[in-house]
Each structure stands twice: as C-alpha cells, then as structure tokens.
Amino acid sequence: MTTPTIILIGFMGAGKTLVGQTLAQKRDVGFFDVDHEIEKAANKTIPNIFSEDGEAAFRDIETQVLQQAVRFPGIVATGGGSVDRPENVAILKQSGATIIYLYGPLEDTIKRLLPEKQRPLLNQKSTLAFFELWQKRDPLYRSVADYVVEIVDKPAATIVNEIINTIDADVATKDLLYLRSQIDTVDRKLINLIAKRMQLVDEVADYKKSYHMPVVQKDRMNQMRAALKNEFSAHSHVEEQMIDELLNLLLKMSIEREREQLE
Numbered sequence: 001m002t003t004p005t006i007i008l009i010g011f012m013g014a015g016k017t018l019v020g021q022t023l024a025q026k027r028d029v030g031f032f033d034v035d036h037e038i039e040k041a042a043n044k045t046i047p048n049i050f051s052e053d054g055e056a057a058f059r060d061i062e063t064q065v066l067q068q069a070v071r072f073p074g075i076v077a078t079g080g081g082s083v084d085r086p087e088n089v090a091i092l093k094q095s096g097a098t099i100i101y102l103y104g105p106l107e108d109t110i111k112r113l114l115p116e117k118q119r120p121l122l123n124q125k126s127t128l129a130f131f132e133l134w135q136k137r138d139p140l141y142r143s144v145a146d147y148v149v150e151i152v153d154k155p156a157a158t159i160v161n162e163i164i165n166t167i168d169a170d171v172a173t174k175d176l177l178y179l180r181s182q183i184d185t186v187d188r189k190l191i192n193l194i195a196k197r198m199q200l201v202d203e204v205a206d207y208k209k210s211y212h213m214p215v216v217q218k219d220r221m222n223q224m225r226a227a228l229k230n231e232f233s234a235h236s237h238v239e240e241q242m243i244d245e246l247l248n249l250l251l252k253m254s255i256e257r258e259r260e261q262l263e
Ligand SMILES: Nc1ncnc2c1ncn2[C@@H]1O[C@H](COP(=O)(O)OP(=O)(O)OP(=O)(O)O)[C@@H](O)[C@H]1O
Pocket: 010, 011, 012, 013, 014, 015, 016, 017, 018, 019, 035, 077, 078, 079, 080, 081, 112, 113, 119, 151, 154, 155, 156, 159
C-alpha cells in the first residue's frame, strides 16, 4: 500500500515543522519541509532569498516546491504563506492529500517566533499589517483543510496524538473531534489561569504574613461572590450555581495554600 500524503498548513510559528517531524517519526514515514526544500533549491537561506531576490522570487520557488510536496508519500510541513497565491490554493485543493490546519491565535504563534528572527515577514511588517495577513490567511487555510487542530497551550506530542486520532477517525466524527480539540485547548488555558491564580495567592499569603492578617476574610469572599454573580447574570452559559461551585473549589484551594504558608 502506498504511504498517504498528510500536509500541515497554518500560520508561521504554528508548529508545522516541529509537529510534522514528530508525526513522521511516530508514524515511521518520511518528512518533507517545504521551506527546507526551498532553501536547498535556491542554495541560500530564506532570509537571504527575501533580501537578495525579493518575496516574489521566493513565492515562485515555493509554488514549484509545493507541486512536488503534494505528491510526497509521508508528512509535509508547508510554509506559512502556502495559501497566499490562488494557484497554491488550487494545488492543495486538487492534491487529494489529507490537509490539516494547525490553528492558533496570532499572538500565541508570534510569541514563539520572536526569539528566532528567521521569518523575514515578521521583521518587515508592522503589527497591523501582520494581523491583516493573519486575518486574510485564516479563511484560506480553512478552505483547503480537511481537519482543523487547535494548538494553543498544547505540547507537540499532544498535537501529534490529536492529529493521529483525527486522521484515523471516520468522516462523520471529524466535527466532533474539532469541537473536542477546542475544548482541550480551553482546559489547558483554564489550568494555566488557575496556576496563575495560585501564584497570586502566594503573594497574598506573603502580604498577610507581613501584616499579621488572618487567612480567611469573610467580607472579601462574599463580596467576590456577589460581584461575579451580578456581572455574569445575563450570560446564557453561566449559572449562579456554577459560580458558587467554582468559587467554593478555588477558595478552598487558596485557603489551604495560604494556611500552609502562614501556619
Ligand atoms: N506545540 C508547541 N509547543 C511548544 N513549542 C512549539 C510548539 N510548536 C512549535 N514550537 C516551537 O515554536 C517555534 C516555531 O515552530 P515551527 O518552526 O515548527 O513553526 P512553523 O509552523 O513550521 O513555522 P513556519 O511557517 O515559519 O515554518 C519553534 O521554536 C518550535 O520549536
């Protein structure tokens, strides 16, 4: 049986190269990185192609390499601009390959790229122009993708497992898997936020220790609860009971943590 082609698309920094390499190792198939092949074809780095030959020359080579990539038996990581040209969109759509969009909000992907300084467009463009580019590309990625996988706050290994579950699933469950992919992202965000809350609780404990204040301050707790119920009263997905139960848990955890530090 021939090895199918799986193509990863998405904005720069989404993790197409890292996730693609990990996925290829896990599936024991070959890996083709479009950016890497462009550099080999031009015999220079991407920043040098942009600065010496210009973006249009880069895009010409990208289209040629993309034509080879869609026939590669294994995992393909594209460049972030693979949907910029209508002819590339057509190549991807007609490829018959399984196309996976690694989706993450712009700010999360940019944060990863800032230390690397390897993406010429990130250095050239203003914040606004960069945001516009992301907004223009997002629907294009979605238009060619068979599956969308949420990447935010997930390690590469988790994303790889999600991709494997997604491509091995039947078509009828793909929408359910995307909803679950989004829920998994929200869960990771929640845990990161709770960790941040506990960090603040540690600072409050230090403060209370310095000023010899009691851990439990009933007025403050009642006031927090009332304010949240009031602010979210019109929200169709937030019930009072939910606020009560979540706050009970958060306050219990916080009080225990403060007591450990104060007593
Ligand atoms: N899920 C992840 N968790 C943590 N770091 C990640 C993750 N995915 C990618 N990274 C890191 O983010 C940076 C950008 O990732 P990568 O080069 O794979 O992105 P890309 O989508 O291939 O970008 P480009 O379109 O520019 O080629 C790398 O340093 C990589 O190690």
